[in-house]
Amino acid sequence: MRDLTHSIGPVQAVKPVVLTATDTSAAVDLAGFNAAGIVVSTGAIAGSGDFTAKLQESDTTTSGDFDDVAAGDLIGSFPASLAADSTVKVGYVGNKRYVRTVVTKNSGTSIAASVVVIRGHADTRPVA
Incomplete structure (x- = not known):
């Protein structure tokens, strides 16, 4: 049995930061992986911040080629x-090569947040 560490390739899409505006991450390449999960972790919200x-x-x-999943x-x-x-986890089962996250500021001041894309089911193991 292989341990999980050698079977996944996590990518930090949004570094832990206090967001005061909408954040669109860089593209995350899913080539060589057959699964992906997204984990959004939040901290404090200031000024009645509303973020999605x-x-x-x-x-x-x-x-311009990116569309909502x-x-x-x-x-x-x-x-x-x-x-x-809070922490939110969502799985991706689409078939596109690249994904990116968007954390949108709808109103208020700020939110402390980070987003990690966890690429899984690697074609080649162990994952470096």
């Missing part, structure tokens, strides 16, 4: 509004 998270997908890294290509869902001091 979503996942986008594309076959290229061109910003359809609900049918997600396992679970992102909440209507991110809560303080």
Whole structure:
């Protein structure tokens, strides 16, 4: 049996930071992996901050080519509004090569947040 550490490739999409505006991550390449999960972790919310998270997908890294992932290509869902001091996990079962996250500021001041894309079911193991 292989341990989980050698079977996944986590990518920090949004570093732990206090977001005061919408954040769109860089593209995360899923090549060589057959699964992906997204983990959003939040801390304090200031000034009645209202933030939402979503996942986008594309076959290229061109910003204009990304579209929101359809609900049918997600396992679970992102909440209507991110809560303080919480963790949300959502699975991606789509077939595009690249994904990126978008944490949108709808109102208020800020939220402490981070997002990790966990690439799994690697074609080649162990994952470096």
